[in-house]
Amino acid sequence: MAFKFLLLVGLFFVVDGVIAQESVKQSRQESPWAWACRTGRGCVKVAKDSPVEEGDNLDNPTLAGCKLTCNGESTLWPKPRSIISLSKTLISFHPTDIRISRISAPTPKVKSLTNEAIQVLRSVIRKSIPNTQRGRNQTTKETQRPQINIQISIVSGDDRLEMTTDESYNLHVETIFATAATPNSPRSTTSVSITATSFFGARHGIETLSQIMAWDDTLGTMIMLTDVNISDSPAFVHRGLLVDTSRNYVSVPVIKKIIDAMSYDKLNVFHWHLTDTHSFPFVSTREPRLSLYGAYSPAKVYRPEDIKELVHYATVRGVKIVPEFDAPAHVGSGWEWGERAGMGQLALCVNKEPWTTYCVEPPCGILNPVNDNIYSVLSNIYQDMRDLFVSDIFHMGGDEVNFACWNETTEIIDWLKTQGRTEKSKEDFLYLWTYFQNRSLAEVDKAYDNKQPIVLWTSGLTEDGHADKYLDKNRYIIQIWTTGTDESIAQLYRQGFKLIMSNYDAWYFDCGYGQWVGDGPNNWCAPYIGWQKVYENSPRKLIVNFNETFNSRQILGGEAAIWSEQVDSTTIEGKLWPRSSALAERLWTDPDTTWRVAEHRFNHHRERLVQRGIQADALQPEWCHHNDGYCFL
Amino acid sequence: MSESSRRIYSLLQFIFVFNALWLVSAHSSFFEISSPWVWVCKESKCVRTRASETTQGQANAVCKLTCYESATLWPLPTVKPTLSKDVTAFFASNVRITKLTSNSSKTDEMLREAVAIFTNYIQQMESNGLGDSTRDCVVSANTCKSASYVAAQHLLNVEVIVTQDTVQLALDTDESYTLDVKTEDTVTTAYIVAETYFGARHAMETLSQLITWDELSNSLVMIQDAHVEDSPVFAHRGFSIDTSRNYVEISLLKRIIDGLSYNKLNVLHWHITDSNSFPFVSSREPLMAIYGAHSARQVYRSADIQELVHYAQVRGVKIIPEVDAPSHVGAGWDWGPLYGMGDLLLCFDIQPWDAYCYQPPCGFFNPINDKVYTVLGNIYKDMADLFQNDMFHMGGDEVKMKCWNETESITQWLADKGWDQEPDPLLKLWSHYQNQSLAKLDEAYGNTQPVILWNSDLTAKGHGTSYLDRNRYIIQFWDRWNDTTLKNLYEDGFKLIISNYDALYLDCGFSGWVGEALNNWCAPYIGWKKIYENSPKAMIENFGLEYNKDQFLGGEAALWAEQSKGLALEGKIWPRLSALAERLWTDPETGWRLAETRLHIQRERMVDRGITADPLQPEWCMQNDDSCFL
Secondary structure (H helix, E strand, C coil), X not given: CHHHHHHHHHHCCCCCCCCCCCCCCCCCCCCCEEEEEECCCEEEEEECCCCCCCCEECCCCCHHHHHHHHCCCCCCCCCCCEEEEECCCEEEECHHHXXXXXXXXXXXXXXXXXXXXXXXXXXXXXXHCCHHHHCCCCCCCHHHCCEEEEEEEEXXXXXXXXXXXXXXXXXXXXXXXXXXXXXXXXXXXXXXXXEECCHHHHHHHHHHHHHCEEEECCCCEEEEECCXXXXXXXXXXXXXXXXXXXXXXXXXXXXXXXXXXXXXXXXXXXXXXXXXXXXXXXXXXXXXXXXXXXXXXXXXXXXXXXXXHHHXXXXXXXXXXXXXXXXXXXXXXXXXXXXXXXXXXXXXXXXXXXXXXXCCCCCCCXXXXXXXXXXXXXXXXXXHHHHHXXXXXXXXXXXXXXXXXXXXXXXXXXXXXXXXXXXXXXXXXXXXXXXXXXXXXXXXXXXHCCCCCEEEECCXXXXXXXXXXXXXXXXXXXXXXXXXXXXXXXXXXXXXXXEEECCHHHHECCCCCECCXXXXXXXXXXXXXXXXXXXXXXXXXXXXXXXXXXXXXXXXEEEEEECHHHCCCXXXXXXXXXXXXXXXXXXXXXXXXXXXXXXXXXXXXXXXXXXXXXXXXXXXXXXXXXXCCCCCC | CHHHHHHHHHHHHXXXXXXXXXXXXXXXXXXXXXXXXXXXXXXXXXXXXXXXXXXXXXXXHHHXXXXXXXCCCCCCCCCCCEECCCEEEECHHHEEEEEEECCCHHHHHHHXXXXXXXXXXXXXXXXHHHCCCCCXXXXXXXXXXXXXXXXXHCEEEEEEEXXXXXXXXXXXXXXXXXXXXXXXXXXXXXXXXXXXHHHHHHHHXXXXXXXXXXXXXXXXXXXXXXXXXXXXXXXXXXXXXXXXXXXXXXXXXXXXXXXXXXXXXXXXXXXXXXXXXXXXXXXXXXXXXXXXXCCCCCCECHHHHHHHHHHHHHCCCEEEEECCCCCCCECECCCCHHHCCCCCEECCCCCCHHHHCCCCCCCEECCCCHHHHHHHHHHHHHHHHHXXXXXXXXXXXXXXXXXXXXXHHHHHHHHHHCHHHCCCHHHHHHHHHHHHHHHHHHHHHCXXXXXXXXXXXXXXXXXXXXXXXXXXXXXXXXCCCCCHHHHHHHXXXXXXXXXXXXXXXXXXXXXXXXXXXXXXXXXXXCCHHHHHCCCHHHHHHHCCCCCCHHHEEEEXXXXXXXXXXXXXXXXXXXXXXXXXXXXXXXXXXXXXXXXXXXXXXXXXXXXXXXXXXXXXXXXXXXXXXXXXXX
């Protein structure tokens, strides 16, 4: 029955009359094209009047209908880890046909989060409908409309996303068609059931549900798969993006859009590199001078109320915001007021030249670890962060500490002498750095009143011979940013550290643009990294390539990073998307297949992101999207 | 007078600096206060300084406006301008057009539109600057504080005189202008004198760049006295947009034109069709877009185009359409057999595509089917109805011969004509196509306008001179900057437009989109510095030849749209295209380094006006002049 109905609809697709208005002869010209599902290719544009090739299936001959039904993964992104079944049949519906029949949640908080997630679903569906079509009313009588009833069932009361949170879900969709249309019965009844341990799993289920639906521009209606059975859970627990808001400021509305897009990809960690030497946009209630001096302008700040709102916004979308306070290097702007306030030099070598001697990029700056006052300021920053963020991990940065500045500072050298260290050797400065790390960690612990896991970047402190000596592997998680073949990965892995992968040769999205400091055609980590390389960068394979056995408990996952020297609110979306989606499938599904197998779905997902308002970059001529499998060499 | 207004301005600064200091000490109320930093001009650099340590402090933008030798103008005027170091504060509501003089009502009408655009900039600058804060100052109600009172009282009058009545921008259009700004008492007057409308609109663009928002006085400020005499070095300063690989919405095309106008670029070269899609709705050949558009929504209708052409004209931009052929055709031409017209098209989407063309889908005209010329003639006629008639682009690039060579009807036709005895029969066929289609073009337009072709086999050494009339054809050069093709074309005497891909293709460097390559064919991504330094003079002198500027009409950067679509494409265009703008308008002897700070300001200016231009550096570099160098 369903089948016949669809064929009927398929016959009536007409061009919207847009071209037709121009045409003198043809007042309402039908589009000459249809889409065939072709074995070994995918959806291919075919002339309606040309003979069907052997193996071509024209059951759902619209672009949207074909894409939803042509292959085994439909248009789902990231691909679920276990698809039990997806129907090849479709129903058409209007957004108002969707009803929530039941939400079963153990606490009011979880129920309220779930209701918000449903509102997000409704808004996502609305966005996928072109402006001109949104206002259209349904002409069919209410009782004859298809019904889509959603039930959601959540077991646990977790309302904060942690590394141990169960993000799995089951999505079950079943459609019953009326045997005959009577005035009082619906054409079809679709039952959608989402079951999950946690709210976060349920939210992913809702996201998947939104992806078995699409706007069909030919039919002028929403369409959806009739029957679906999916059981899904992520391969890695930590699936993140790092956004740097210090080199250039990124506005709160744009951060929200990034979180929106992350939720479409089931990415779950927004690693917020809040501060750096360039600017200090974080408004610390306890230390207001930091952003007063350090923000680019009074408007380019993150206030407590902005952050609170963002944290909630992210939670509803299944995203945890992990703040990073990078130190002792990568500080500068915002720390200039120490001496005037009678607190001595808090930061050293701020803006010092020639910068190449003291740091990796201008402006330089490093904390003065022998000034006790920095620990009280740090403590205040940590306490403010504790008040605002709900993360179960904290990022202390710790990268790129250049010893030249400390080495030239009398105050430092004198202090080292008091410790019996007079050689000014690398070991001496590592000792100082460790001193800083331990003291600041104590302040983090005091502020949070717990011993949460701490993330540090790979650095001189994590090198062979130092990491195991200075850092507790049960306390520190190391975020890798070297190339994917760097020996330090194997070393840290063998030493038993938990790792988050951000190897720059695949997951730094700022690479490849023009040189921003000095001559030279392109920036330091050029070339631009295409989505294919992003997709192929498997943390599992990186470990296996070192002849190590992969232990999934030691590899928490990964993050792509966008360092913001050459990006801000204006263009960040096109640099993040759709490449972040490639990262997402790697970390959620960790498929054994290559980018080639994923390409058609990926192109489609890019279109979906754009429909939902994300300014994702284009990957190929649209012709390729209309002719799956023909844009290969 | 300028003395008294300067005094009042310093008083006003003092009040705001004092406010800032007072609030710094009361740091509990952070959100209401301004930054502790101000900028001081030292040796043509703006140095960030604690407000408490200076009485000379200015807002960063105001410092940059008055500190640099050429203020923050982009592109730099060709004659060094005379600019005072003093600024006058005023409100956007105080801008008045006191005189518009021209010889025709059409010019008057366009001038009024240009003035509206100009005042809109100023209002936008003010509202961006004010942000959420409102200005509680009404002079008549006497609610102004003394400092604001001065700004609220100060008038900016604009007077425009245009002598010629040219309203179509052509290669010989005089785009020069003179801008004089004079301040007396509470009135600043900007006098604009230009030969043509186009010069006058450039002058208004320049005038708008002498104005900035001052966050210390919470008002607009402008340079008090200025004399600018300016005219472009090259007549053809363009950008080529491809709307076939991916569709670009009309609203986005308008934003691109906006951006061109901010940079005094004057050509939008519209690569409207290709083998991928045919979005141009031809009234005479409606099947083209019905078959060839990506979807019914993704088309350009006559009304859209008419509006766009006017929109561009007012902004000093000419739109040149390109119908690329005989290669780079495909989508939209496939209805021939069904409608009794025979094969208009050959080898469409043939596999393996890489044997027949440079990217999928392949497609070539069938040059021996006369119906091709009939349809082309109709398309040209539609274009003649919509676009200006002084230049047309016929494409003509990347014709691989394998398809024609393997088509029996073609080899037979060549044999029938006896052309198979020629040294290069297929090249002769191509030239036959070119001549036939040119005849159709001339018939459609009723003139013999200059025609642009991409450099190709047809324009190669020995071919160009025998097949193409150098008084008729302009060649757009897209090979590498030091490719001998350029030398040959130059020596063969063709007029040239440079678009060498190694500096001017803005699509280079992104991921591979066809096949296994990690990056696309012309990687790496081209930074703005390379674009800035890409000069026709250097290219010619590199061959050891004497540079004759007159042979270069100018240049164009191109964004081929395989990987560009939607708003994300804007960040690929801007601000890199601004670098080309200064090269073509000013053709400076100096390198990128002297232009860098000004380019960053131009980028900020464009963002202020709504363009999502890519940032080039950390904002810190803007706040610390000359600190981001190796």
